Amino acid sequence: MSAPDLLYSEIEEELRSSVRSLLADHCPPSAVLARCEGSEPYDPGLWRSLAVELGAAALQVPEEFGGAGASLRETAVVLEELGRSAAPVPFLGSAVLATTVLVECGAGELLPALAEDGRVAVLAVPFSTAPGTGFPTGVRVGGDGSLSGRVTSVADALPASLLLVPAVGGDGPGLYAVEVEAAGLTVVRRTSLDLTRQLADVTLQDVPVVRRLAGPGTAAAVLDRALLTGAGLLASEQLGIAEWCLATTVAYLKERRQFGRTLGSFQALKHRLADLWLETVQARAAARYAADALASGSPDTAVAVAVAQAHCGALAVRAAEECIQLHGGIGMTWEHPAHLYLKRAKADQLALGTPGFHRNALAGAVDLPGPVG
Amino acid sequence: MTPDIGALIQARVGALLAEYDPAATGRADFLRARFDAGLAWVHFPAGLGGLGAPRALQALVDAELAAAGAPDNDPRRIGIGLGMAAPTILRYGTEEQKSRLLRPLWTGEEVWCQLFSEPGAGSDLAALATRAVRKGDDWVVNGQKVWTSSAHTARWAILLARTDPDVPKHRGITYFVCDMTDPGVEVRPLRQITGEAEFNEVFLTGVRIPDAHRLGGVGEGWQVAQTTLNNERVAIGGQAISREGGMIGVVAETWRRRPELRSHELHQRLLKGWLDAEVIRLTGERLRQQLTLGQPGPEGAAMKLAFARLAQELSSLEVELLGEEGLSYDDWTMTRPEIVDFTGREAGYRYLRAKGNSIEGGTSEILRNIIAERVLGLPAEPRTDKDLPWKELAR
Numbered sequence: 001m002s003a004p005d006l007l008y009s010e011i012e013e014e015l016r017s018s019v020r021s022l023l024a025d026h027c028p029p030s031a032v033l034a035r036c037e038g039s040e041p042y043d044p045g046l047w048r049s050l051a052v053e054l055g056a057a058a059l060q061v062p063e064e065f066g067g068a069g070a071s072l073r074e075t076a077v078v079l080e081e082l083g084r085s086a087a088p089v090p091f092l093g094s095a096v097l098a099t100t101v102l103v104e105c106g107a108g109e110l111l112p113a114l115a116e117d118g119r120v121a122v123l124a125v126p127f128s129t130a131p132g133t134g135f136p137t138g139v140r141v142g143g144d145g146s147l148s149g150r151v152t153s154v155a156d157a158l159p160a161s162l163l164l165v166p167a168v169g170g171d172g173p174g175l176y177a178v179e180v181e182a183a184g185l186t187v188v189r190r191t192s193l194d195l196t197r198q199l200a201d202v203t204l205q206d207v208p209v210v211r212r213l214a215g216p217g218t219a220a221a222v223l224d225r226a227l228l229t230g231a232g233l234l235a236s237e238q239l240g241i242a243e244w245c246l247a248t249t250v251a252y253l254k255e256r257r258q259f260g261r262t263l264g265s266f267q268a269l270k271h272r273l274a275d276l277w278l279e280t281v282q283a284r285a286a287a288r289y290a291a292d293a294l295a296s297g298s299p300d301t302a303v304a305v306a307v308a309q310a311h312c313g314a315l316a317v318r319a320a321e322e323c324i325q326l327h328g329g330i331g332m333t334w335e336h337p338a339h340l341y342l343k344r345a346k347a348d349q350l351a352l353g354t355p356g357f358h359r360n361a362l363a364g365a366v367d368l369p370g371p372v373g
Numbered sequence: 374m375t376p377d378i379g380a381l382i383q384a385r386v387g388a389l390l391a392e393y394d395p396a397a398t399g400r401a402d403f404l405r406a407r408f409d410a411g412l413a414w415v416h417f418p419a420g421l422g423g424l425g426a427p428r429a430l431q432a433l434v435d436a437e438l439a440a441a442g443a444p445d446n447d448p449r450r451i452g453i454g455l456g457m458a459a460p461t462i463l464r465y466g467t468e469e470q471k472s473r474l475l476r477p478l479w480t481g482e483e484v485w486c487q488l489f490s491e492p493g494a495g496s497d498l499a500a501l502a503t504r505a506v507r508k509g510d511d512w513v514v515n516g517q518k519v520w521t522s523s524a525h526t527a528r529w530a531i532l533l534a535r536t537d538p539d540v541p542k543h544r545g546i547t548y549f550v551c552d553m554t555d556p557g558v559e560v561r562p563l564r565q566i567t568g569e570a571e572f573n574e575v576f577l578t579g580v581r582i583p584d585a586h587r588l589g590g591v592g593e594g595w596q597v598a599q600t601t602l603n604n605e606r607v608a609i610g611g612q613a614i615s616r617e618g619g620m621i622g623v624v625a626e627t628w629r630r631r632p633e634l635r636s637h638e639l640h641q642r643l644l645k646g647w648l649d650a651e652v653i654r655l656t657g658e659r660l661r662q663q664l665t666l667g668q669p670g671p672e673g674a675a676m677k678l679a680f681a682r683l684a685q686e687l688s689s690l691e692v693e694l695l696g697e698e699g700l701s702y703d704d705w706t707m708t709r710p711e712i713v714d715f716t717g718r719e720a721g722y723r724y725l726r727a728k729g730n731s732i733e734g735g736t737s738e739i740l741r742n743i744i745a746e747r748v749l750g751l752p753a754e755p756r757t758d759k760d761l762p763w764k765e766l767a768r
Contacts, residue, residue, distance in 0.1 A: 264745075264752055265755065267742065270741065271738065271745065273749055277744055278675045281672070282679065284656075285655040288659065289655050307652060310648050311652050359648055362648060367629065368628060368644060369632075370635065370640045
């Protein structure tokens, strides 16, 4: 096992800077806020620029399937920037979770539509599904090969045109691709805690299958790999959220004056921000390690993901909560964007396994078993 | 790294081992020869124990010499010399000081201690009151220092003393090298909550220091001390550690060996501690990848802050885990340990010793100020003491 590279390469920094300037142009907080209550909570124009023109959707797609043949390290850098701007794009759902499934299944013919046409695919599981918790049984394969059942709280399903559905048939678990437009399939928007990554419930009634991606031999492993990848990379998004919250709060405390002093000169507040900075520095190391482990196929990947998700999931929430508290009254208003980050952070904390779930996963992974009996 | 330097180092190591067979050479002779070969600290300049090579190459040298059975300089016994005095002497010392002091410092033939803190100057170190008055070519020093580890074995000390009480406190301090064998130096053990006396109080009465033993300019001691203090924090919080290195390794070992002690509540805290230890390890690893060259920055302060908190949580957890055994203590006898091992002795000792981790080398509160001001750029608290002459301060 080679030593993990916890830094950013020049290429990764260039990618970051392209994504950041795109987001600065297209998704200032005011635009994100205005969009989230409308009929189109996702930004299709931004998605097209990000996914197709900048090529971010194809980063982890191998070159043989028309992708960039980059790695999950680069994908993680994009997620940091998306977290920093709470961008309303289906990157995690499509370019991470669904794309991992398609790549793992070798479904090359479905990938160009995502990479080149900007179509959105999502893995149809509740967003709170943690890796390694068993194959979902809510959708059944009928005798005619069609799918019926229901999946709730699917992230990024609203803009999706392709669903990757875990379903159980007579021969066992499988992963199936279905078109959202297919007869018998409905996608109903939920009122989501996270305004910038909305959830939907998917109902299937005798829905025809485009193709079976994985059968009983591999479906569970592919699903777990996708969830593990999602959980590990979500840490980078959480890092981005924490960074925005910290930077925004520091900037505010340098401006805001009370008691005839800059608020940032009060030790009671400085110490809180110093602690938050420290945890953010730590989050960067943990998130980078997880991305590097996933990218290189390290045997330590399960531990790396559990560590990153347990630390970063909790940190992003704390950063957003500190951001609101230290902004005082303005932080409690709908107008100020802090709540977008709190909602994103809190939803992310529940997504793909809570920090507590991932901490407990360490018990088995590093041989620290609980009480006997 | 240039291939030339790598090759040069390889050749030097080979030549050193050929000329001084570790099995047949005395320890001190071998260490002196290693210093003279530029293999002591390769990032130091040639002639001063180094080769002007990247710091990262040191690990290679250490590993090769250890594999050949060569003695080391027992770095834990001389940490203050290596971690604090040496970088300061290198940066601010005269040529004479560097060539006289660095070699026996590195070989451990001359132990160093640090005379900075005073009973009235802890976190506010710049308020220190030990006076140095110029008399001809010498300075005459009077005052009291505290929390001095190794003072009873040290040959030399790095010393901060006030040379000008009429200017604001940061500007009237000068940095000296003090001879600990001077008859005016009195060292008394300072017993701590663990029962032992790792540290000392040092009384300085009419100690004479030649002006040639000044480091940096008169009145510039505060800037010189920043080099020392940044390096101290790196020395305390910045070592490379392996997974489960340090306090977590001790607690995890007890946990695995004693299943009958486990509870659900402690299990959750242990997993959180393991997680935090791993995150700190990764953060340290990332910092090392960033800083294989260059001076330690405020990140060292961050690492020390995190390390102290974790050591306290884990050592506290371990005492609880032990249940009835946690009510006993191994030994309150006053001893004078030469090497301090935070993870040594028994759980009670580790719990008590860890309390010092957030005080020594800059309290956690001061470190948070450093991060807030130097990294985040937040303004300092309004202060009344900064521009007043030192002698007018309320003390």
